[in-house]
Amino acid sequence: MTTALTIKALDKVPMIGPGDDLATIIVDALADNDLTVENGDVLVLAQKIVSKSEGRLLDLNTVLPSKRAEEIAHATDKDPRLVEAILAESKSVLRRVPGVLITEHLRGWIMANAGIDASNVASSDGEDNVLLLPLDPDKSCEDLCEQLYVRTRKEVGVLINDSFGRPWRLGTTGVALGAAGLPSLWDRRGEKDMFGRELQVSQQAVADELAAAASLVQGQGAEGRPIALIRGLEFGANENAPSRPAADLIRDISEDLFR
Amino acid sequence: MTTALTIKALDKVPMIGPGDDLATIIVDALADNDLTVENGDVLVLAQKIVSKSEGRLLDLNTVLPSKRAEEIAHATDKDPRLVEAILAESKSVLRRVPGVLITEHLRGWIMANAGIDASNVASSDGEDNVLLLPLDPDKSCEDLCEQLYVRTRKEVGVLINDSFGRPWRLGTTGVALGAAGLPSLWDRRGEKDMFGRELQVSQQAVADELAAAASLVQGQGAEGRPIALIRGLEFGANENAPSRPAADLIRDISEDLFR
Numbered sequence: 001m002t003t004a005l006t007i008k009a010l011d012k013v014p015m016i017g018p019g020d021d022l023a024t025i026i027v028d029a030l031a032d033n034d035l036t037v038e039n040g041d042v043l044v045l046a047q048k049i050v051s052k053s054e055g056r057l058l059d060l061n062t063v064l065p066s067k068r069a070e071e072i073a074h075a076t077d078k079d080p081r082l083v084e085a086i087l088a089e090s091k092s093v094l095r096r097v098p099g100v101l102i103t104e105h106l107r108g109w110i111m112a113n114a115g116i117d118a119s120n121v122a123s124s125d126g127e128d129n130v131l132l133l134p135l136d137p138d139k140s141c142e143d144l145c146e147q148l149y150v151r152t153r154k155e156v157g158v159l160i161n162d163s164f165g166r167p168w169r170l171g172t173t174g175v176a177l178g179a180a181g182l183p184s185l186w187d188r189r190g191e192k193d194m195f196g197r198e199l200q201v202s203q204q205a206v207a208d209e210l211a212a213a214a215s216l217v218q219g220q221g222a223e224g225r226p227i228a229l230i231r232g233l234e235f236g237a238n239e240n241a242p243s244r245p246a247a248d249l250i251r252d253i254s255e256d257l258f259r
Numbered sequence: 260m261t262t263a264l265t266i267k268a269l270d271k272v273p274m275i276g277p278g279d280d281l282a283t284i285i286v287d288a289l290a291d292n293d294l295t296v297e298n299g300d301v302l303v304l305a306q307k308i309v310s311k312s313e314g315r316l317l318d319l320n321t322v323l324p325s326k327r328a329e330e331i332a333h334a335t336d337k338d339p340r341l342v343e344a345i346l347a348e349s350k351s352v353l354r355r356v357p358g359v360l361i362t363e364h365l366r367g368w369i370m371a372n373a374g375i376d377a378s379n380v381a382s383s384d385g386e387d388n389v390l391l392l393p394l395d396p397d398k399s400c401e402d403l404c405e406q407l408y409v410r411t412r413k414e415v416g417v418l419i420n421d422s423f424g425r426p427w428r429l430g431t432t433g434v435a436l437g438a439a440g441l442p443s444l445w446d447r448r449g450e451k452d453m454f455g456r457e458l459q460v461s462q463q464a465v466a467d468e469l470a471a472a473a474s475l476v477q478g479q480g481a482e483g484r485p486i487a488l489i490r491g492l493e494f495g496a497n498e499n500a501p502s503r504p505a506a507d508l509i510r511d512i513s514e515d516l517f518r
Contacts, residue, residue, distance in 0.1 A: 001478060002476050003484065004265070004266065005267075005475060006263070007263065007264045008262070009262045011262075095517070097516065110426075110427040167426060167510070168369040169434075169464060169508045169510055170462060170510050171444045171445070171463055171465075173463075175428075203429060203430040204431060205429065205430030208430070210475065216468050216469065219260060219262075233475070249428045250428060251425075251426070251428055256427060257361070258426035258517050
């Protein structure tokens with residue numbers, strides 16, 4: 001039962017480039033911030049640094065837009081090469097209107113531009129470089145959990161977050177693309193409230209709430225602090241909260257009422 | 260620039276009933292938890308206690324279902340009286356399938372069952388009582404801000420949160436129904452990233468992220484702790500982050516691509 005949390009963005013995280021070892025960067029950054037991890041801590045990594053470390057840069061000059069990409073680019077006022085890259089990362093296009101292209105990403109996320117981002121990509125990497133999402137964020141989190149355990153002997157959770165828009169609300173919120181070592185979806189169906197009635201809210205998207213909380217301290221742009229440490233998450237022995245990956249948060253298309 | 264947050268659920272909050280003065284309850288609960296508020300703190304209140312204090316209980320035995328309510332009740336496997344109550348709180352019905360009724364609430368929220376909840380309503384209040392959302396959550400927050408200022412001489416933010424489902428993701432997350440004294444929507448359009456490119460994420464739903472963060476400590480059901488204190492939110496003088504109500508988070512129907 002979690003009753004208090006602290007959420008802290010790490011200072012002094014260096015710029016991340018392709019091939020950088022994130023476990024080392026995290027351990028070093030914790031030390032530079034005079035922090036040590038404890039069992040049950042959750043490290044939240046901004047998608048951008050995971051993508052960069054995994055070399056997910058794409059030079060748009062290498063992209064040849066298809067006829068379909070040209071057409072969607074025209075309808076959405078976007079660079080046809082960017083649209084081609086978005087389509088290559090997507091299963092299907094949900095909406096396309098001027099300025100907006102919403103697709104289902106290959107990994108199931110419904111989001112704008114398949115998560116492809118041009119901001120905070122160093123122009124020294126090439127003016128036309130964009131950043132794709134990590135190939136398998138849950139796997140990246142699992143690997144980092146293991147590497148962090150080897151180095152710290154602490155069992156920590158790892159979460160990769162990104163900012164998503166919402167269909168009926170303005171502004172973006174942090175969302176979990178990947179997670180390991182924590183109950184991304186906490187299933188409380190069947191539990192009773194304090195008067196013996198069945199709980200109304202019975203599945204809690206814990207990973208998305210953690211992602212949102214971390215987003216408040218990570219900032220972005222010039223002052224971006226891509227690594228946050230969350231402490232205090234606790235699930236009691238009688239709280240059925242096994243670890244589950246962030247992929248479990250994706251609603252199956254068969255249950256989608258709003259596509 | 261927020262770099263660290265603490266989020267704490269208050270213990271020993273009493274059961275709330277109609278007419279209870281929430282400002283008094285908050286001040287007393289803070290004292291009982293050996294806490295004092297500071298300028299810039301945000302108090303997050305679960306919707307349920309605000310609704311209860313405002314007497315938003317409805318006895319379904321007083322509700323006479325219309326023919327339309329009967330029909331929707333049949334299609335959704337719901338109590339026709341509950342459906343009638345939902346329709347009375349709604350502008351329009353978006354989706355109705357077995358077990359699911361999603362409407363646009365009178366205040367613009369797209370949500371299940373117009374937010375009407377039967378759990379954690381004391382059966383001593385009547386087995387058939389349900390709880391409606393507060394009439395004007397932004398106004399409730401404004402009033403509480405003022406009352407808390409009078410009693411504590413501190414300028415705190417107040418937020419009312421609830422749990423919403425999402426169309427493409429499983430589980431619920433905390434969402435802001437009302438807010439005062441904080442930038443519910445932080446508009447950063449036009450700002451540049453560290454390489455001089457325009458920020459990709461340019462409007463941040465700060466109130467929803469705070470609502471989600473608080474939800475992690477509030478719990479629900481038997482162990483529910485409806486009041487959370489968030490400390491550490493900071494916006495620098497050069498961060499254009501004026502206070503805005505939670506109503507500013509609602510996307511206008513003219514920009515809705517998924518209705």
